[in-house]
Amino acid sequence: MMCGINVFRDNILNRLNILLRMMLNYSIILLLIISLASCSSAIYEQNSYVHAYQSGQLAKAEDLIDTLSKSEMPRDNYLHSKDAVWILLDRATIAFAKGEMTKAIHYYNQALEALDYYDQECRVEKFEQILLQDDTCAYTGDDYEQILARIYLALALLQSEDFSNALALLRQAEDAQEKKIEYYRQVKNPCQSSLILNPLAKYLLGLISEKKKDLSNANLLYDQVSTLLSQEQVPQEFFQSKTKHTLLIVLHNGQSPYKISTTTTGSIASAAVLETLLGCHGIEPAWSSLSGIPVPMLVQNPTSSPTPLSISVGNDQKFCFPFFNVTSTAFYTLEQKKPTIVGRGLARLIFRRSAVAYAEERDPSLGALTDIAMYMANINTQADVRMWRTLPGRIDLARFELDSGDYVLEIIHPRAAPPFRNRWKIHIGQHPLNVINIFNLNPNMFTTLIPQSLHGEPL
Amino acid sequence: MIRIMLLSTVLLTLLVGCCDRRFRTAQDITPGNPSCEKLDWRYGANDIKIQTTKVTRQLMDRWFAKTGFECQFNRPRLIITDIDNRTNCYIATDMIRDIIEGVAVNDGRFTVVVGDYQDEEELDYIMNKVLRDPKYQNSSRLNQGNAIAPQFLAKVRITKSVTSDRFFDYENYRMTILLYDIETQEVIDSAWDVLTKKVRA
Numbered sequence: 001m002m003c004g005i006n007v008f009r010d011n012i013l014n015r016l017n018i019l020l021r022m023m024l025n026y027s028i029i030l031l032l033i034i035s036l037a038s039c040s041s042a043i044y045e046q047n048s049y050v051h052a053y054q055s056g057q058l059a060k061a062e063d064l065i066d067t068l069s070k071s072e073m074p075r076d077n078y079l080h081s082k083d084a085v086w087i088l089l090d091r092a093t094i095a096f097a098k099g100e101m102t103k104a105i106h107y108y109n110q111a112l113e114a115l116d117y118y119d120q121e122c123r124v125e126k127f128e129q130i131l132l133q134d135d136t137c138a139y140t141g142d143d144y145e146q147i148l149a150r151i152y153l154a155l156a157l158l159q160s161e162d163f164s165n166a167l168a169l170l171r172q173a174e175d176a177q178e179k180k181i182e183y184y185r186q187v188k189n190p191c192q193s194s195l196i197l198n199p200l201a202k203y204l205l206g207l208i209s210e211k212k213k214d215l216s217n218a219n220l221l222y223d224q225v226s227t228l229l230s231q232e233q234v235p236q237e238f239f240q241s242k243t244k245h246t247l248l249i250v251l252h253n254g255q256s257p258y259k260i261s262t263t264t265t266g267s268i269a270s271a272a273v274l275e276t277l278l279g280c281h282g283i284e285p286a287w288s289s290l291s292g293i294p295v296p297m298l299v300q301n302p303t304s305s306p307t308p309l310s311i312s313v314g315n316d317q318k319f320c321f322p323f324f325n326v327t328s329t330a331f332y333t334l335e336q337k338k339p340t341i342v343g344r345g346l347a348r349l350i351f352r353r354s355a356v357a358y359a360e361e362r363d364p365s366l367g368a369l370t371d372i373a374m375y376m377a378n379i380n381t382q383a384d385v386r387m388w389r390t391l392p393g394r395i396d397l398a399r400f401e402l403d404s405g406d407y408v409l410e411i412i413h414p415r416a417a418p419p420f421r422n423r424w425k426i427h428i429g430q431h432p433l434n435v436i437n438i439f440n441l442n443p444n445m446f447t448t449l450i451p452q453s454l455h456g457e458p459l
Numbered sequence: 460m461i462r463i464m465l466l467s468t469v470l471l472t473l474l475v476g477c478c479d480r481r482f483r484t485a486q487d488i489t490p491g492n493p494s495c496e497k498l499d500w501r502y503g504a505n506d507i508k509i510q511t512t513k514v515t516r517q518l519m520d521r522w523f524a525k526t527g528f529e530c531q532f533n534r535p536r537l538i539i540t541d542i543d544n545r546t547n548c549y550i551a552t553d554m555i556r557d558i559i560e561g562v563a564v565n566d567g568r569f570t571v572v573v574g575d576y577q578d579e580e581e582l583d584y585i586m587n588k589v590l591r592d593p594k595y596q597n598s599s600r601l602n603q604g605n606a607i608a609p610q611f612l613a614k615v616r617i618t619k620s621v622t623s624d625r626f627f628d629y630e631n632y633r634m635t636i637l638l639y640d641i642e643t644q645e646v647i648d649s650a651w652d653v654l655t656k657k658v659r660a
Binding site for chain 2: 109116117118120122153157162164165167168169171172174175
């Protein structure tokens with residue numbers, strides 16, 4: 001009787017063991033299927049509205065991004081999408097370029113809220129990034145994008161003539177820069193402060209402080225701007241003046257670069273060497289290792305270069321001065337992040353390679369099948385190419401000091417064929433600071449946003 | 460085999476439990492407020508309403524005690540000309556306007572005029588209108604025997620200061636309301652309130 005029970009028990013345990021092995025084998029296959037699955041479809045929709053935006057079809061761009069936003073974030077709730085930050089920033093910038101300030105301010109505010117929420121660290125996402133793909137985590141933007149989000153909200157508020165809140169946002173941008181510098185100092189990460197410190201934010205804060213008669217803080221900020229832009233030698237006209245009214249032209253010039261996913265040839269070569277070495281130790285080489293490590297790369301449209309614009313107000317004519325180069329900041333930031341991206345890709349490759357080795361050890365046929373499936377998974381693994389695509393390539397400024405009165409504002413593109421001139425009649429006198437935003441969407445397309453108080457009339 | 464499965468299950472459970480993005484909250488640690496109420500970490504409508512109610516009550520209590528004015532048939536009017544945001548947070552001026560108007564209605568002892576003073580022209584227009592209003596006397600000093608309600612200019616200022624330790628930021632939001640005599644543009648009274656929040660850094 002006891003012998004029979006023991007045999008029965010052994011049978012059950014054997015079957016359980018077989019069942020568990022089968023489950024483990026199938027879980028490897030399941031892992032491969034998950035690896036092959038695409039993680040985010042929103043990024044593929046981005047190209048369509050960005051193309052419409054950059055060709056000047058702002059209404060179409062707005063419709064496309066509204067559709068995307070409704071599908072990704074039902075009821076405008078950013079909690080539903082890990083891509084909420086870049087969707088909201090693009091949506092806000094399109095509304096800004098269209099002149100819909102209330103919408104722009106609302107979306108920029110939402111974007112900053114989403115940024116704050118998703119900036120909290122989540123360990124599961126870190127694990128998912130290594131296991132699956134870099135873009136499985138929530139998008140929070142690079143440091144320069146986080147500062148620019150605040151600057152753009154401040155510019156939208158200045159366009160709406162809400163100087164008080166614009167000042168609050170610029171203070172927030174200043175605090176954010178200081179916190180980031182302190183954070184990198186504490187974690188001993190050698191990060192160039194020039195990638196975080198934004199001369200445009202400091203200049204705008206200094207300008208508003210100057211207009212509020214806070215001259216000591218204004219001078220301090222202007223000195224910092226001069227130090228940051230030392231190579232370009234900022235013209236003296238950008239600093240204090242004694243006239244009553246200032247007109248600031250903000251030119252959002254050119255198009256920022258965008259990311260594509262590529263594979264480093266060095267990683268393929270290193271993997272080939274590794275497989276050869278493993279082969280010398282009796283371990284079967286795996287073809288899946290030869291897929292390489294995906295990394296993002298920045299590319300630019302041929303027509304994305306900033307356009308040199310000449311602005312004339314009354315008898316005064318000047319070229320806009322470049323204050324912040326988004327393109328070069330994006331390139332340097334990516335270069336700094338590449339070691340981390342490659343390290344993560346390497347960890348992912350090792351994890352998948354060990355799964356192949358484990359399957360091979362269990363059963364050579366299963367190992368071969370796993371190797372093929374892992375190769376497909378590795379080929380389909382993409383780098384994180386998400387970014388704020390509606391940013392300009394460069395932000396330029398021009399400053400005019402004027403007395404009260406009527407003026408003719410003229411925007412001239414000297415190299416355009418046919419020659420481009422846009423003329424407006426404006427009235428200066430109601431505010432000490434007046435800000436006009438000009439969006440250069442492409443070399444032949446500009447939108448000029450003139451605040452209500454200037455009573456702008458096209459000529 | 461079973462050990463590996465159990466270990467993997469425990470590890471996954473721990474990792475899943477670690478993904479806790481929470482909405483940031485703050486604690487109200489204002490001295491004198493024992494409740495340590497949980498607030499939104501951002502300075503917003505709730506905080507402005509609490510502070511505006513306290514500050515206007517202080518101002519009105521002092522003014523009514525000093526003047527002995529009866530507000531049964533006429534109520535003094537505050538004309539808010541400027542909402543000066545000196546914090547680093549975006550505070551919608553529409554929201555502040557609505558809150559101040561709501562506080563005035565709830566209090567019942569005074570009225571308030573708050574406008575979107577986008578430019579001097581609009582401010583001049585509204586000042587012209589209120590100064591000529593026959594129901595209101597522009598002097599904050601009432602004439603004896605001619606007890607019509609006075610009106611004041613008022614400015615709302617919100618400032619912020621932050622101190623930090625390793626884990627928390629302690630944010631102090633100070634709201635000040637200043638009353639000005641319309642004729643002399645001198646400050647005649649002011650009141651302030653500080654709200655202290657403890658926010659996880």
